[in-house]
Amino acid sequence: MSLESLSDKTWDNLGVMFGFIACSAIARQVVHEWRIPERSSVSLWFVVGFLLVYMFWFLYGLRFARRGIWLPNVIAAGLQIVFALIIVAKA
Numbered sequence: 001m002s003l004e005s006l007s008d009k010t011w012d013n014l015g016v017m018f019g020f021i022a023c024s025a026i027a028r029q030v031v032h033e034w035r036i037p038e039r040s041s042v043s044l045w046f047v048v049g050f051l052l053v054y055m056f057w058f059l060y061g062l063r064f065a066r067r068g069i070w071l072p073n074v075i076a077a078g079l080q081i082v083f084a085l086i087i088v089a090k091a
Contacts, residue, residue: 011068012066012067012068013068014068015066015067015068015069015071015072016067016068016071016072018072019068019069019071019072019073019075019076020072020075022072022076023072023075023076023079026076026079026080026083027079029083030079030082030083030086033083033086033087033090034086038090039090039091040086040087040090040091042083042087044084044087044088044091047080047083047084047087048080048084050076050080051077051080051081051084054073054074054076054077054080055073055077057069057070057073058070058073058074058077061073
């Protein structure tokens, strides 16, 4: 079975599925950061850097109408914004 044998719809569905798995990892980190009372050990620049990457891939997915790219990345970008806000609030 070659990669070309999978339909575009299958690729989009796989992109959404794996993207949601990745977003759940980000969400877990955000919840952890929210729950610990100590100042964050995560660099704000690290979080902002990933936010920029997620925003790029969100826009790329919109541009090429690829739900498997834009949907998970807009969610990841939103999670990164929440993550950054938590870090700033704890600083």
